[in-house]
Amino acid sequence: MFNTGFLYIIEILGTFSFAVSGAFFAMEKKLDPFGVIILAFVTAIGGGTLRDLMIGNLPVGWLQNETASITISIAAIGSMFFEARLRQFTTTLFLFDALGLGLFTIVGIEMAIKLQFSTGVCIAIGTITASFGGVIRDVLLNNVPLVFRKEIYAMASIIGGLVYFLFRKIQLDEDVAKVVCILLIFAIRLIAVKYRLGLPAFYEKK
Amino acid sequence: MFNTGFLYIIEILGTFSFAVSGAFFAMEKKLDPFGVIILAFVTAIGGGTLRDLMIGNLPVGWLQNETASITISIAAIGSMFFEARLRQFTTTLFLFDALGLGLFTIVGIEMAIKLQFSTGVCIAIGTITASFGGVIRDVLLNNVPLVFRKEIYAMASIIGGLVYFLFRKIQLDEDVAKVVCILLIFAIRLIAVKYRLGLPAFYEKK
Amino acid sequence: MFNTGFLYIIEILGTFSFAVSGAFFAMEKKLDPFGVIILAFVTAIGGGTLRDLMIGNLPVGWLQNETASITISIAAIGSMFFEARLRQFTTTLFLFDALGLGLFTIVGIEMAIKLQFSTGVCIAIGTITASFGGVIRDVLLNNVPLVFRKEIYAMASIIGGLVYFLFRKIQLDEDVAKVVCILLIFAIRLIAVKYRLGLPAFYEKK
Numbered sequence: 057m058f059n060t061g062f063l064y065i066i067e068i069l070g071t072f073s074f075a076v077s078g079a080f081f082a083m084e085k086k087l088d089p090f091g092v093i094i095l096a097f098v099t100a101i102g103g104g105t106l107r108d109l110m111i112g113n114l115p116v117g118w119l120q121n122e123t124a125s126i127t128i129s130i131a132a133i134g135s136m137f138f139e140a141r142l143r144q145f146t147t148t149l150f151l152f153d154a155l156g157l158g159l160f161t162i163v164g165i166e167m168a169i170k171l172q173f174s175t176g177v178c179i180a181i182g183t184i185t186a187s188f189g190g191v192i193r194d195v196l197l198n199n200v201p202l203v204f205r206k207e208i209y210a211m212a213s214i215i216g217g218l219v220y221f222l223f224r225k226i227q228l229d230e231d232v233a234k235v236v237c238i239l240l241i242f243a244i245r246l247i248a249v250k251y252r253l254g255l256p257a258f259y260e261k262k
Numbered sequence: 263m264f265n266t267g268f269l270y271i272i273e274i275l276g277t278f279s280f281a282v283s284g285a286f287f288a289m290e291k292k293l294d295p296f297g298v299i300i301l302a303f304v305t306a307i308g309g310g311t312l313r314d315l316m317i318g319n320l321p322v323g324w325l326q327n328e329t330a331s332i333t334i335s336i337a338a339i340g341s342m343f344f345e346a347r348l349r350q351f352t353t354t355l356f357l358f359d360a361l362g363l364g365l366f367t368i369v370g371i372e373m374a375i376k377l378q379f380s381t382g383v384c385i386a387i388g389t390i391t392a393s394f395g396g397v398i399r400d401v402l403l404n405n406v407p408l409v410f411r412k413e414i415y416a417m418a419s420i421i422g423g424l425v426y427f428l429f430r431k432i433q434l435d436e437d438v439a440k441v442v443c444i445l446l447i448f449a450i451r452l453i454a455v456k457y458r459l460g461l462p463a464f465y466e467k468k
Numbered sequence: 469m470f471n472t473g474f475l476y477i478i479e480i481l482g483t484f485s486f487a488v489s490g491a492f493f494a495m496e497k498k499l500d501p502f503g504v505i506i507l508a509f510v511t512a513i514g515g516g517t518l519r520d521l522m523i524g525n526l527p528v529g530w531l532q533n534e535t536a537s538i539t540i541s542i543a544a545i546g547s548m549f550f551e552a553r554l555r556q557f558t559t560t561l562f563l564f565d566a567l568g569l570g571l572f573t574i575v576g577i578e579m580a581i582k583l584q585f586s587t588g589v590c591i592a593i594g595t596i597t598a599s600f601g602g603v604i605r606d607v608l609l610n611n612v613p614l615v616f617r618k619e620i621y622a623m624a625s626i627i628g629g630l631v632y633f634l635f636r637k638i639q640l641d642e643d644v645a646k647v648v649c650i651l652l653i654f655a656i657r658l659i660a661v662k663y664r665l666g667l668p669a670f671y672e673k674k
Contacts, residue, residue: 082410085406086411087406087410087411088410088411088412090409090410090416090417091407091409091410091411094410094416095410105316109315109316109521109526110517110521110526110527110528110531111526111527111531112318112524112526112527114315114316114317114318114320114526115316115317115318115377115379116316119316119317119379119383119387120379122380122382125382125383171527173527173531173532174534176534176537177531177537181531191608195401195607195608196397196401196406196407196410197406198404198405198406198610199610200497200499200608200609200610201503201608203502203503204494204499204500204502204503204506204507204608205498205499205500205503206500210502210506211502288616291612292617293612293616293617294616294617294618296615296616296622296623297613297615297616297617300616300622301616311522315521315522318524320521320522320523320524320526321522321523321524321583321585322522325522325523325585325589325593326585328586328588331588331589401607402603402607402612402613402616403612404610404611404612
């Protein structure tokens with residue numbers, strides 16, 4: 057259990073970054089403060105909510121988790137008050153976001169494993185947990201979801217998920233497996249952004 | 263129980279107004295009659311459906327409530343046949359809509375209280391119940407949701423919800439508390455529209 | 469049970485066609501391969517997922533159905549690799565899609581009947597099962613849903629559903645009723661497309 061505190065801190069930082077990203081997108085579209093707060097929530101808890109709905113984990117998690125709500129509220133209100141200052145920390149926020157991507161993927165996969173879904177479904181659920189908050193954010197803001205168009209994002213989740221199952225197969229210590237996979241997803245995301253990698257298109261984009 | 267009949271009438275009028283609003287938005291986008299009917303349904307039952315999904319109240323309410331379905335169908339078909347005439351009653355419809363906003367907020371809060379959620383979550387659920395039908399309507403019609411951009415709407419729900427918890431704390435009679443809070447939300451909404459009040463933006467809208 | 473194999477084949481062909489339609493729409497918007505796969509999934513399983521969420525059939529069906537996931541994955545990847553070739557089979561795909569529309573309507577209605585919903589609700593659930601994958605596809609791609617604007621599509625579901633209940637009333641053999649209604653929906657859809665039929669607008673489309 058050496059990593060419980062570590063995972064908990066990542067969860068808060070990840071939630072915070074997801075919420076800030078939602079708030080910033082909302083401010084760019086000039087939403088009013090209520091809209092900014094909703095977008096922060098949707099981005100941070102949308103993926104987990106969709107997962108909970110689909111697997112029947114009801115009431116959905118965030119309704120029972122004060123920490124998430126408080127973190128998101130602070131992130132949203134802070135984003136409005138300190139927009140300019142936060143913009144100086146985009147790199148930091150990006151790093152938290154990438155850590156959150158890794159963590160939420162593994163959290164989703166773990167929940168799916170407990171329900172004994174097949175490997176493919178578990179990885180799908182992990183990816184949904186980590187990516188679909190951003191999808192709902194984009195839908196609400198009337199954009200085609202970024203994750204369907206941009207550099208490797210969901211793909212980092214999928215690769216990390218596959219490696220996690222590999223580690224389980226070779227019976228690596230669970231805590232080690234988790235931390236390594238989170239860091240792997242984090243690293244893939246960093247490299248993808250640094251080198252502007254996208255998925256190769258198998259079809260002709262006319 | 264002096265107010266059961268009163269609340270029932272508000273529910274039908276509120277559902278009717280929400281449905282008419284959905285139908286009118288759909289007609290403006292020139293949807294075909296099937297689309298108009300769906301938009302009327304989504305607007306009227308979307309918020310309650312999202313609430314039911316998230317708290318695990320399944321099957322969701324409208325599947326078991328003939329009155330809502332019939333009211334919405336009449337509103338949708340009536341909107342198509344008597345569009346011009348209904349437009350003369352926009353003020354009346356607005357008043358029903360504002361009453362519905364109040365009622366659905368309190369209905370949602372009551373359901374959340376029974377499930378023993380925290381105060382913040384209860385108010386969030388009340389607000390979702392009252393406002394998110396309109397959000398789904400706007401998403402389906404490819405608009406950025408009005409409620410994120412316009413005069414105080416969801417904020418009226420939130421204030422009404424806060425006052426409702428205050429009344430519970432001082433142990434005001436439950437029926438009185440309900441009616442007062444519905445009328446409070448109604449009044450806030452009226453004042454907001456009359457004076458074109460919006461939320462103050464804490465951030466710079468460039 | 470003479471038709472079990474027949475229904476099973478239709479289900480696979482229908483799922484395949486729905487997935488190809490999702491993939492093609494995604495490729496037209498130049499999504500990356502991950503986006504194309506997600507759109508294929510959403511189009512093929514979106515309607516059934518929404519139905520399962522609303523009636524409380526959790527975890528939702530596709531999480532427990534490998535056949536659907538595999539069919540959709542093949543359809544999505546095939547669409548990207550063999551786009552040009554598949555385009556020569558649009559008529560074939562359209563026929564599968566129309567068969568799928570019929571089948572998924574009846575599947576949805578059957579599930580609703582088992583839960584003893586009213587006739588109107590059963591038909592609504594059948595229509596949602598068959599049509600709302602396309603609605604979610606369109607929302608994700610930032611389009612106003614086609615089904616709200618185009619030739620008779622959902623209306624074919626509704627008519628087929630009404631006839632199905634008529635057949636139940638006169639106690640027609642259940643298998644016969646199913647097959648006839650699937651073919652009826654199929655036929656309505658074909659005729660609607662061939663003669664470019666739309667619903668008559670009851671209101672003035674200015």
